[in-house]
Amino acid sequence: MQKRADLHVHTYYSDGTFSPEETVKEAKRLNLDAIAICDHDCADGIDEALEASKKYGVEIIPGVEFTCEKEGIEIHMLGYLIDVKRKSVSKLLKDLRERRVQRIYDMVDKLKKCNVQISPESVFSLSERGTIGRLHLAQAMYNQNLVTSVKEAFNKYIGDDAPCYVSRFNITPEETIKAILESGGVPVYAHPAVMGRDDFIPEFMKAGLRGLEVYHTDQRNSVTKRYKNLADKLGLLTTGGSDWHGLGKKKSPMGGVTVPYSTVEALKKEASEIRSHV
Ligand code: AMP
Ligand code: ZN
Ligand code: FE
Ligand code: FE
Numbered sequence: 001m002q003k004r005a006d007l008h009v010h011t012y013y014s015d016g017t018f019s020p021e022e023t024v025k026e027a028k029r030l031n032l033d034a035i036a037i038c039d040h041d042c043a044d045g046i047d048e049a050l051e052a053s054k055k056y057g058v059e060i061i062p063g064v065e066f067t068c069e070k071e072g073i074e075i076h077m078l079g080y081l082i083d084v085k086r087k088s089v090s091k092l093l094k095d096l097r098e099r100r101v102q103r104i105y106d107m108v109d110k111l112k113k114c115n116v117q118i119s120p121e122s123v124f125s126l127s128e129r130g131t132i133g134r135l136h137l138a139q140a141m142y143n144q145n146l147v148t149s150v151k152e153a154f155n156k157y158i159g160d161d162a163p164c165y166v167s168r169f170n171i172t173p174e175e176t177i178k179a180i181l182e183s184g185g186v187p188v189y190a191h192p193a194v195m196g197r198d199d200f201i202p203e204f205m206k207a208g209l210r211g212l213e214v215y216h217t218d219q220r221n222s223v224t225k226r227y228k229n230l231a232d233k234l235g236l237l238t239t240g241g242s243d244w245h246g247l248g249k250k251k252s253p254m255g256g257v258t259v260p261y262s263t264v265e266a267l268k269k270e271a272s273e274i275r276s277h278v
Contacts, residue, residue: 003261005034006254007061008078008190008213008241013045013130014065017246020048021055023254028056030255034264036061036080036241041096042130043084061264064089065190067096068176069169074160075195077176078213078239081271082185089183092176096169100132103168107137110164111157116146134158135248150249173200174207181208184275186267188239191216193223198230205234210270215240215259217252237266 010016011023018026020037023045027035035058037049046062053060062084066077082089101124108120123140124132138153147153157164173189180187188211189204201209214227215238231238240263244254 003033004031004255004258005036005059005061005261005264006032006241006244006256006258007034007036007063007080007239007263007267008038008065008216008257009035009244009254010039010065010246010248011037011045011049011130012128012246013042014039015127015131015133015135015245015248017248020045021052023246024049024052024056024058024060026254027058032058032255032258033261034059034061035254036063036078038063038065038078038241040065040131040133041067041093041100043082043093044130046084059264061267064093066092066176066180067169068171068173069167070173070197070200072167073195073197074167074169075173075197075200076190077173077180078188078190079176079180079183079185080188080239080267082180082183084183086183088179089185092171092179096171097131099168103166104132104137106166106168107134107158107164110166111141114157114164116141116157116164118144118146135245139248173204177204177207177209181274182278184271184278186210186237186270186274188213188237191219191243192227193219201230201234205236209236210274211237211239211267213240214238215257217243217257237263237270239263239267 126136138150177187212231240259242256
């Protein structure tokens, strides 16, 4: 049987609900050959996943899903096979983590102005480690009966276009791409269909973008095809994954989107090419 990989999963080090070990165990149950751990602005779960990989025999591709911002739009940039101990990226991760905490306070303030009373502590209590984000805030709102679903929290209050959304990620995708490259990693534009700003892609390429996340959850086949054609035309790698969040976002089961193992090999080849320059 062809080897398969899911190159986009979250753990409880960001807004997933499973530990790295549970995540690797689930990958084994699903007969996946490799998974990429891509927590939001956090690499802390990778060592535990690598340890679990010895037990379960599932290969771990280290990754981070970086948050950045361009023209007021939140952009997610995947960094595969980065060396997180390198200075540029460790400083960036520390900075992003602090911004995420401040952003919760800012969104709580905005919610207050919309007559939604929630304490920052009740949000922080849902995230014992790693980075905090909007999914934690939405979950806290749901737990306190302020919304009838997590979806409603996003639609009404904290979604990208909703009134209580706060960005605070004033690091550009171009700067993020540079930091990923300096750390020997491969920068890939995450779920471009979600952002719908294909006009950014040539600018990202100038900064050193190497791939597009062509295969992603909840995406029409015609959209996937369009990004596959675009990536081929531009000479970019094509990656993909489920964006699994455990019980946090039930719509995307692990392994729901996979790519052939040759994608992993292509990423490794690209990383070694990048490392030969830095
Ligand atoms: P953050 O990194 O804090 O901006 O949060 C981004 C995360 O919020 C995404 O990875 C999803 O887990 C979640 N998210 C964003 N928009 C929505 C939405 N409309 N419905 C449900 N979850 C969402
Ligand atoms: Zn998430
Ligand atoms: Fe994302
Ligand atoms: Fe994600």
